[in-house]
Amino acid sequence: MRSVISALNKKLLRDLWHIKGQLVAIIFVMASGIMTFVLSFGVIDSLELGQEIYYDRSEFADVWASAKRVPQDVDEQIKQIDGVSQLETRVTFGGIIQVEGMEEPAAGRIMSLPDNREPLLNKIYLERGRMLRPDEEDAVLASEAFVLAHDFILGDTVDMIINGHKRTLKIVGVVLSPEYVYLLGPGALVPDNKRFGVFWMSHHALEAAVDMDGAFNDVALRLSRGADVDDVKAQLDRILKPYGGLISYGRDEQLSNWWVENELAQNRTTGTVTPMIFLGVAAFLVNMVMTRQVATQRVQIGMLKAVGYNESEIAFHYLRMVMVIVVLGSIIGLIGGAWLGKGLLNIYADYFRFPYLRYTYSIDVMILSVAFCAAAATAGTWIAMKQAASLPPAEAMRAEAPTEFKKTILERLGIDKFFSFLSRIVLRQVERRPIRAFLSALGVGFALSILVFVNGLYDSVDYMMNVQYDIGNREDMMVSFVEPRHVSALEELRLMPGVMKVEPLRDVPVNLRHGHLSKRTGISGIIPNPDLHRVLGADLKPIDITGGGFVVSKKLSEILDVKVGDVIRAEVLEERRPELDLAVSAIYDEFIGMGAFMDIERINSLLNEGPVVTGAALMIDPNWNGPLYQNIKKVPSIIGMAMMSKIRELFEDLVDENMMQMMAVYGVFAAFIACGVIYNTARIAFSERARELAALRVLGLTKGEVAYILFGELALVVFLSIPLGIIIGYGLIAGLLASFETELFRIPLYINNDTYAYAVIVVLLSTLFSFYLVWRQVDNIDLVEAQKGVE
Numbered sequence: 190m191r192s193v194i195s196a197l198n199k200k201l202l203r204d205l206w207h208i209k210g211q212l213v214a215i216i217f218v219m220a221s222g223i224m225t226f227v228l229s230f231g232v233i234d235s236l237e238l239g240q241e242i243y244y245d246r247s248e249f250a251d252v253w254a255s256a257k258r259v260p261q262d263v264d265e266q267i268k269q270i271d272g273v274s275q276l277e278t279r280v281t282f283g284g285i286i287q288v289e290g291m292e293e294p295a296a297g298r299i300m301s302l303p304d305n306r307e308p309l310l311n312k313i314y315l316e317r318g319r320m321l322r323p324d325e326e327d328a329v330l331a332s333e334a335f336v337l338a339h340d341f342i343l344g345d346t347v348d349m350i351i352n353g354h355k356r357t358l359k360i361v362g363v364v365l366s367p368e369y370v371y372l373l374g375p376g377a378l379v380p381d382n383k384r385f386g387v388f389w390m391s392h393h394a395l396e397a398a399v400d401m402d403g404a405f406n407d408v409a410l411r412l413s414r415g416a417d418v419d420d421v422k423a424q425l426d427r428i429l430k431p432y433g434g435l436i437s438y439g440r441d442e443q444l445s446n447w448w449v450e451n452e453l454a455q456n457r458t459t460g461t462v463t464p465m466i467f468l469g470v471a472a473f474l475v476n477m478v479m480t481r482q483v484a485t486q487r488v489q490i491g492m493l494k495a496v497g498y499n500e501s502e503i504a505f506h507y508l509r510m511v512m513v514i515v516v517l518g519s520i521i522g523l524i525g526g527a528w529l530g531k532g533l534l535n536i537y538a539d540y541f542r543f544p545y546l547r548y549t550y551s552i553d554v555m556i557l558s559v560a561f562c563a564a565a566a567t568a569g570t571w572i573a574m575k576q577a578a579s580l581p582p583a584e585a586m587r588a589e590a591p592t593e594f595k596k597t598i599l600e601r602l603g604i605d606k607f608f609s610f611l612s613r614i615v616l617r618q619v620e621r622r623p624i625r626a627f628l629s630a631l632g633v634g635f636a637l638s639i640l641v642f643v644n645g646l647y648d649s650v651d652y653m654m655n656v657q658y659d660i661g662n663r664e665d666m667m668v669s670f671v672e673p674r675h676v677s678a679l680e681e682l683r684l685m686p687g688v689m690k691v692e693p694l695r696d697v698p699v700n701l702r703h704g705h706l707s708k709r710t711g712i713s714g715i716i717p718n719p720d721l722h723r724v725l726g727a728d729l730k731p732i733d734i735t736g737g738g739f740v741v742s743k744k745l746s747e748i749l750d751v752k753v754g755d756v757i758r759a760e761v762l763e764e765r766r767p768e769l770d771l772a773v774s775a776i777y778d779e780f781i782g783m784g785a786f787m788d789i790e791r792i793n794s795l796l797n798e799g800p801v802v803t804g805a806a807l808m809i810d811p812n813w814n815g816p817l818y819q820n821i822k823k824v825p826s827i828i829g830m831a832m833m834s835k836i837r838e839l840f841e842d843l844v845d846e847n848m849m850q851m852m853a854v855y856g857v858f859a860a861f862i863a864c865g866v867i868y869n870t871a872r873i874a875f876s877e878r879a880r881e882l883a884a885l886r887v888l889g890l891t892k893g894e895v896a897y898i899l900f901g902e903l904a905l906v907v908f909l910s911i912p913l914g915i916i917i918g919y920g921l922i923a924g925l926l927a928s929f930e931t932e933l934f935r936i937p938l939y940i941n942n943d944t945y946a947y948a949v950i951v952v953l954l955s956t957l958f959s960f961y962l963v964w965r966q967v968d969n970i971d972l973v974e975a976q977k978g979v980e
């Protein structure tokens with residue numbers, strides 16, 4: 190038995206050395222698949238664990254609600270709601286922050302903390318400094334992201350306009366909050382840590398600053414296990430309605446938590462789909478190589494059986510060859526995935542502010558990824574080995590007979606005379622083994638599809654941003670007021686330096702209902718035919734809202750199941766809270782956000798409020814930014830300001846540092862796969878036909894003609910793979926973008942022709958490089974040795 194194992198071990202080492210180039214390519218492709226799987230799910234597991242620990246330790250609330258002003262004793266009514274286990278009332282207010290050395294104003298949110306105790310819910314995490322003291326008037330705790338963005342230290346001060354009055358606030362502590370894990374300002378889509386900060390002030394100091402003595406305007410609830418969330422929210426809304434209460438919301442609608450959950454869901458999709466593509470291609474490669482390796486060693490298998498080796502010993506020999514590939518690929522993939530995962534998690538840590546965030550190794554994912562590759566490779570090898578080993582030794586030692594003898598399609602069509610005899614050999618070889626040619630083309634097509642997939646995502650996101658900010662929202666700046674103001678307030682903006690155009694905006698919070706479906710959103714009033722803030726149709730042309738039209742977004746129409754002509758009941762969530770019946774006049778397709786639009790005069794008329802505005806869209810001269818910002822800081826009625834160029838820049842940075850960095854990693858892996866698939870296809874074809882090509886050389890064909898026969902077949906395979914890869918890549922992007930669709934984002938499917946060209950060029954360059962490597966072997970072929978049988 191020892192000599193048997195020794196002999197097969199020697200054969201194993203010789204076989205591995207003989208296909209070392211193919212092995213290296215396969216190992217790196219397999220490592221790429223395992224790497225993407227491990228890093229994706231490692232990041233997901235780490236974020237989920239950090240979220241779970243933080244929410245649990247901070248007593249994160251289950252339900253929130255806001256109102257204008259609620260007497261403090263109303264909290265007793267709220268406590269009586271069935272299912273409420275804990276309650277926290279507080280005061281919150283927005284304002285403009287003036288930071289020394291920063292031209293533009295920043296927006297801020299200030300919240301009250303209990304004077305003599307720790308909060309019962311949404312407990313803040315102290316990073317450094319100290320907590321507030323009951324007797325302090327202007328001391329605050331500041332969100333860590335804002336402090337880091339401005340390089341503040343403990344004891345620094347910021348000026349904030351609160352309720353029309355300027356207050357100088359001293360930072361005594363730096364904190365994190367479970368409500369602001371993803372720190373978004375009003376109306377923002379991405380965190381802007383320089384221009385939005387959250388602060389916490391003692392309750393008695395803040396209620397005095399905003400005239401809320403003996404009252405609150407915000408409440409958070411923790412529910413008992415098994416409580417009916419919808420019933421609790423309905424009762425809470427009834428209690429707060431007389432006090433200007435807005436519709437309550439649960440964790441699923443809490444802005445920060447929604448973003449965290451949405452990011453985890455998207456990562457779960459990309460972390461499943463993309464690695465499975467890599468692992469599938471890797472398994473296909475191993476299967477293809479080992480199947481053909483066994484087929485080319487048909488004579489050797491026959492000899493081994495003839496001298497006494499049984500099928501199990503021969504099968505184990507080839508399975509060990511597969512295990513070498515799996516083990517080496519797994520080691521590289523697991524180590525590389527863990528290393529890349531730590532780096533990617535550090536990027537997420539800049540956006541998701543969890544105090545407990547460490548990279549977690551998912552053993553289950555590691556085992557699954559390795560087992561998938563091992564199972565697929567083993568299955569393919571086992572089938573090929575069984576086919577060869579089942580033959581009698583005498584039959585196996587004979588060269589495999591050609592599959593069939595008949596005229597080719599070209600010959601039957603009578604057009605073969607238009608092709609050279611070398612071309613006819615190439616076409617005949619492909620036609621007589623169509624399945625093998627198709628599988629080879631499919632393998633190359635997968636490599637090309639990944640390149641289309643990765644770069645197509647860049648194209649789609651870039652197209653979304655161009656439409657949103659170059660064609661739709663063309664304003665340079667948007668400002669919002671503390672409360673609705675008369676339209677004459679816009680004159681003050683028009684007179685500010687650098688302001689070239691002003692368009693009024695009227696945003697109304699509403700709860701829209703259609704049948705049993707409802708959605709809390711807003712109706713935006715705009716002027717007819719605006720130049721800046723425009724509503725676009727599917728053809729990217731502005732939609733006319735004159736004549737009292739009520740236009741809803743496509744996503745909102747899907748949620749409410751409405752079409753043009755249907756009537757929606759709109760419950761206004763401010764002042765007298767009237768209910769309006771509005772007929773849908775058009776549906777627009779917007780990629781970012783969700784809502785509805787009307788003529789500003791009509792919405793004001795329906796609310797019986799006269800010509801009022803809640804904000805404005807501005808076109809400004811960038812040369813006057815400094816003086817304009819200084820003027821805006823002096824207007825106490827302005828509570829927020831958004832600069833479109835900054836929003837776009839931050840969004841693109843977020844996409845680049847988040848999704849696109851992972852996609853870039855996938856793109857590098859895709860290039861590995863392209864080279865690996867094509868090189869293996871070329872190398873296997875050479876191994877299978879070396880004896881035949883040598884015979885042709887002996888018969889008088891030149892090296893160039895022999896190379897034409899070999900590479901012509903492969904070139905045809907690559908040519909067939911191009912449309913396959915483009916179709917597969919298009920389908921992958923369509924599927925992924927469909928899974929990305931949320932209420933806030935709908936990334937359109939848009940692929941530039943340059944992306945297709947790039948993918949094809951990479952595949953063609955990989956083909957030429959692979960051809961060069963194989964040509965070196967063709968050039969050095971020993972005609973005498975090649976004619977001998979393999980011993």
